[in-house]
Amino acid sequence: MQKVNAKKVAELAGVSRSAVSRSFSGNGRVSAETRAKVFAASEQLGYRPNGLASSLARQTSDIVALINGDAPDFREVFFVQNLSRALFNAGMTPLMLSVRNDDSGAETLSQFLRFPLLTAVVSADSIEARHVIPHCPYAPPIMLNENYSRDDEVDAVRLDEVKGIGEMVAHLESTGRKTLWFIAGRQTTSAYSSRKMALLEALARSDLRLLDSEVGDFFYDSGTAAFERLYQRGPLPDAIFCANDLMAMGVMDTARFKYGLRVPEDLYVVGFDDIPQSSWPTYALPSIQQRDADIINAILEILTERKEGAGDQRLSKMVPTRFVPRTKAEFA
């Protein structure tokens, strides 16, 4: 353990332990003089308040768990990195957990999650809210992208997929495309239903026709496999929309390398997420963008509102998406 504690600092500074505590916490009034003595002594001893004891005494926690599934997709991994950094810089302690989306995941969580949490940020499809709630005594967990669940016990950040997907469909129409394939994500995910529904809604208002569709699992290989199946059933449409960029890349590579199709001339491929690779010239993949920064801001806003005491009210934020009609290599 840290051998240096507030008591030693207090002795060296010639003040009481509470003075030390007050100097660091900012709560309660301390004279500038006392404060200076405390900091000098702390510096000398290398003292830093022990968060364990502090949290315990304050009956609160700064720990925010970031919970995602055990097969996080490409953008999720980066998102967690970014979110964790943002939380840390906002003075919280980000705890990163990957759990399986089943009972064993819930088991793991309750077995190893020893610390009371300020809150948890839970990725859609990683684990059910009811397993997380008991660990969050101070504020409800924040669910991400659970677009079609209506849990009243949680706060939520949702993605406005209708907007971006609508923009894409409009773009396809305005560029004279008539027919479409769709490759959905894992069927058990909430992104599956919400993206599919948003697409169907947009198509219903357009002249585009959905010729066929398939299901993947958000990974590259599933994009190639789904495309194979669609291709066997033919005929080729004007465009294909994939529920994320990674599958779209699998589709592009198969279309180009295995079947010699020109993308986007013979087949216009669209993804979702707009990961950095999508702007690389090899792919130059049109995509529907969701910005990590927007989502992170929404989360921070919820945390702030909770800190200010939102009471029993459920907080919910909506983050926009937008279509990025990237069509040719950026070299030229």
Added chain:
Amino acid sequence: MQKVNAKKVAELAGVSRSAVSRSFSGNGRVSAETRAKVFAASEQLGYRPNGLASSLARQTSDIVALINGDAPDFREVFFVQNLSRALFNAGMTPLMLSVRNDDSGAETLSQFLRFPLLTAVVSADSIEARHVIPHCPYAPPIMLNENYSRDDEVDAVRLDEVKGIGEMVAHLESTGRKTLWFIAGRQTTSAYSSRKMALLEALARSDLRLLDSEVGDFFYDSGTAAFERLYQRGPLPDAIFCANDLMAMGVMDTARFKYGLRVPEDLYVVGFDDIPQSSWPTYALPSIQQRDADIINAILEILTERKEGAGDQRLSKMVPTRFVPRTKAEFA
């Protein structure tokens, strides 16, 4: 706070608080009967020991900080995810922190890192060991890939870059290549010097000639930029080696799309890391593989040895790399 504590459980179970503690911790003897009563009562109340209080009382910590820089590269992001999962499953609490590699990073760390750590796993080039050591009262931090620093206060996991790079050079020779360009990573990183040194060493033993070299920053764009500069200076070599895959991909895309070169026919491009994208047919990038699983195992071994009491001894593990001579699209 959790309203349910050991005291309530004890009352319900009709035993003492120490009995509850013992039942959960496994330390100290408890009769099967008492234990059963305790667990029954805990179940009923939804009790789980509070890690904050437990850690405080035990004078130890299960928290392992994973510290990386604020511009983590592609594979690092995935590595952190994987490591975090492995630690969690091993019963530790992974705390993920990104700090800048400068004084402000050290400042941030000491300002916000409130919890005593069991240890920290520190990526090369994220922050200096001396800033982390004060936070690790129980075991020295574990430094990753600080191949050329000789800090006696830390444990270390190093990468045997000589092996994989040697294999690559041998492969180039055996396939009749004579000349080479090299794009290094950020000059301030330890990977910069260690990879460059490994390359020079391998070249010294071969007939390959290093025609020219450039410096990037491990990101895609820096690969394209470095290639541009090399290309201006010409003439083209038989092969180009990049200090990571991402830069190699930038090189490939530029070579193909801007200069119409055939890869690998006109120019053989090699990367380092073997990220998943490298096996995609678009790139089919030969690369030098470092396996996350190997590194994670090394870390867990160090943790185990420390737990068993390694004393003042400094622990160090070496993880191998190997060349993956991927040369053509896997579709065919």
Added chain:
DNA sequence: CTGAAAGCGCTAACAA
């Protein structure tokens, strides 16, 4: 094997 009691380091009334 069990319970009582003394901490772990810090915070938050409260009284001075």
Added chain:
DNA sequence: TTGTTAGCGCTTTCAG
């Protein structure tokens, strides 16, 4: 503004 005091929830001697 300060110091004193009583906890926060758990672990761990130490008697019994």
